[in-house]
Amino acid sequence: MSDQAPLRADNLLDGVEATLRRVDADAFRVVPVLRQDDAADVGAITRDRALADAAVEVLRADPALDADSVTQEQQRFLMRFTDARIAELGAGLEEGRLPGMETRDLRAGERAIVDFCDPNATKALHIGHLRNIALGQAISSALRAAGAHVERQSHIGDAGRSMGEALAGYRRYAEPGTPAEAGVKSDQFVGDLYARYAREESPIADVADEDAPVARDLDERDDLAQQLLTGIEQDDADAVALWRTVRGWAVAGQNETLARLGVHFERILYDSDRTARTAEVARLGIERGVFVREERGTVAYLTGDDSYPVMPLTRADGFPTHHLRVVAMWRDMMIDEEGSALIHLSGDEWKAHVQHVEELLGRLEPALPVLPSQHVLHGMVSSEVDGELSSSKGTAQLIDELLDELVARPEVTAVAREGRPGVGAEDLVAMAVLGFCLDKPVVKGLILPPVARLLDPEANTGWRVALAWAKAWDPANDGPADPAPGDSDYRHIVLQSQLHRRNLAVALDGLDLLKYVRYVGHLSEWYLARDADPRVGRVMRAILSSGLGALGLVRSAGADGAGADGATRTTDELTTTGPR
Template sequence: MKHTLTDLLTDAVRTALTELYGADAQNQEITLQTTRREFEGEFTVVTFPLTRLAKKKPDVIARELGEYLKGNVSEVADFNVIKGFLNLVVADAYWKDFVLAAPQSGDFGQAPANGEKVIVEFASPNTNKPLHLGHIRNILLGWSTSQLLQKAGYDVKNVQIINDRGIAICKSMLAWQKFSDGATPASTGSKPDHFVGEYYVLFETKFREEYLAWQQSEEGKTFFKKSAKEGLSAEKFFASYKPKYFNEYSKLGAEAKEMLLDWEAGDAQVVALWKKMNGWVYEGFAATYTALGVHFDKLYYESNTYKLGKDMVELGIEKNVFRTRDDGSVYADLTDAKLSEKTLMRGDGTSIYITQDLGTARLRYDDFGATRMIYVVGDEQNHHFATLFELLKRLEEPYAKGLYHLSYGMVDLPTGRMKSREGTVVDADDLIKEVIHEAGLASADRAATEGLSPQEQREIVRQIGMAALKFHIIKVGPQKRMIFDPKESVDMQGQTGPYVQNAYVRTQAVWRKAGSDVDVSTAADYVDLAAAERDLASKLYAFPELVKLAAETYDPSLIAMYCYDLAKGLHKFWHDHSILSAETPAAVAFRLQLCRAVGHTLKGGMNLLGIDVPPRM
């Protein structure tokens, strides 16, 4: 037997073409698709590309191929033809043998190790604020992508680069220094990263207050009069001239910039404050990562990497890939790649953000030897990564062909875009608490968890809540911008994580009820499968190939929707067919084994998304 059923059917079609039409069909491309739901069958052969070889009409070819396959291939029980499409009905015996074999293992769908190393970068927050809903989408997408790649046979390392330096960090530091009166996370009972984030928001508040006072000054009135003639309101004025005001007029802005210069110069007091406040943030981040069920193999810090890349710029100059301007700055002309001219080094010898990224890519290659690097970053950075990858390609870096920007759409609220400076974000920790609370309310009247300890019941509620949150986000394709409604996310019905979890719970409950007296070996005697059993078997068969496709396309939403579809099939089967009271012992045994196979696959699929499935709910 061939490695897969699709391989077997594809080769059988080629053999049929040779025998029926006397043509060498070994190199003929065969298009085999999943049969549409409204037609009988599991696989469809598209015959239109075969007309030149067979010299017959598509519907004639389909009928002749169908007759041949039905008569010569034991795995094909029947066929039907719809306008030149040959729908093949797979034999019950094949589906029965399949269900009783591969899906019974917990590692169903696991590809063998291929020896290729992959780095997945995700999260990568700033240390001036806590994690929010946008970070959650990034983290869940990055984590599930790394799990998919592992399932597909890759050696995966999860990394992040923490943006722990710069003017935004100094704003939080300055606000704490000026307005905290020595308060700490411990003295206020605050989660440490939330504590620091409050001072980032406070800086913005004080900055606006300073601006409003300046606006009433003679200097401000003169400046504002000119802008008013241009038709700008006070709010639009502030939005348009904020950078200019910050850099040229603001006392707070001047202090923040001075603090940044002191940090870069290694001022002992500033560095000590920076370490203390960043330490608070890291403690808070760690708690949120634990709640989300993710971890990293290595952390990179911008404070350690921002000077990297200068050697690569020098190498680019030597290779004549980069050029030097009259002012001493270095740039790359990427216009032939439909990108803009990119500065890589300022005239004073200082580097910029993309210079750091060049060096960090090389550093990671040196650390892990990975030939593929996946950057999980929002789509507002599309141009940046296109430029970075082109630069590394021209530098002939050994990993340049394996770079990929997993670009995803931003998350908006029903009220509009989130803004960290104004505190209008959905905080990650608050959201986690909310979905768990809602899960508790939905589970309050259920008797299924009676007899479990309070701790076990709380853990099940946590798993249900986290499934609601994670599935709601992951089921949306990465490239799509999404509007996140917190109320909708905790809906326990419909196309949700808890709906899938409930299907898994049913597969466990039926085995508990069956006990240990069932002779599962009699499942081999089961003969005629019901339509719902065939449907579940074909869905199970699709799982390994779907894992491969989702890994290749970096799209965990494919697995989310697969799990939902499989769960829906299980629920329908559960409703329409008896399991423990089936008509024969063989039917009981087979259906129990079918439930086990579905349970293993649901658990494996949901685990790829970072979602736990409880045994009861």
């Protein structure tokens, strides 16, 4: 059990641990027996053989355990629960009461902000965004399942050079048309115009590799894009109206895509909200000796890192780079959200930025705790079909295109139940896509396979759990509790449910959900290999509602019970009535 997780009397494993603690508080460790064909249900080990006789005595006196099953060999103990205890627990699981699976006490009283996605308001979301979205959604949902108060936050880039190019693209090629008139989804409409302008009118300048993430902001040409950005800065009514319109189209379309994945944000931050503050931050940094003004008039941070010695913060004309806008945003949050935990997810191409911004903020505001308080850097996404992804070069498939292609596949339509809320094609496809992104060590790159392999349960844990979810919610599994402790499959899955709590606690200790993902994936694989059994199916509903909810994979209701309509739903409601 995680050191931070209190024991629960209704959890089978915690019950055994509590019994052994009566002998010694620290000398025993309870070990689940994972093989279904073993006679024992659970084991324990001790580091002190002198305590063995006392341990056997208290275990045989525990009413939840079959006294005759308790055996001891040197420092190891094996035992079996009574059929009555398994039946009692199984009935509760079948009825959706989730005995032994409650997790909301694990992080109760904690508050966290999880910042992820962070798109530019210049284009539609593409498959390169998927991993960041999946990880951010999973971490947020897992913390909420553990009882923390969590706000999901996204930082939208709407103020840099790329935004100016999107505005210029619309003005030059499409004004006064609208996405509706063009018959194109609004974010794709904006993205096509941005890409065309960037390709034809504003090819990216050559910059050092380490400055590639902010290359467009370093461009100093006085073209239509820059003129529109200057107009916004000077509060020109025409430029501001154009900016609000184009930004609104992009964000609305992105939100539609996120909704298809079951993702929404409680907090939205815009680059533009900090643009006016960047000049103040630049001045403050110069005054405090943290920044330098270079001979050409630019402001920069000297990192002391030979691999990335200079972090550019402004152009010579004072125009802020993405680096400075982010510094201003985090500094504001350090002031406004002091004491909060802020978890930020980003791709590892931003590693130097993350490291040096953290150092910079500590020097700029030494009296304040630095935010973000924790960074999760993940490997980048590439495609087995298209290779390196680039939206401006047209090599990044849009998320909407991938979802549309998957929804239409016969493998999906064959198992989807459109009349069964939460088990429709869109629900299963969202599980498949996000689940695939979670089943890989965070530090490693992620290669998206062709669509056919995304729908191969042996190749994609996400599709495997989606198939198990669909099987569990088959209407044939509806009915009252009918526990069968003597049935090997039933007993095994009831015992497996008791690992949910401790597995989630361990995953949250390091914000590494991979082992938890694989716990749910292995149970799904086991379940799919079994013949249909309504009793087992009802228990699987409880496990998957809790497990997939804690990973943010249930579109209609997350682990916090917040449905797409904003209504609050408990996990009990999910397991008894199904998602909706």
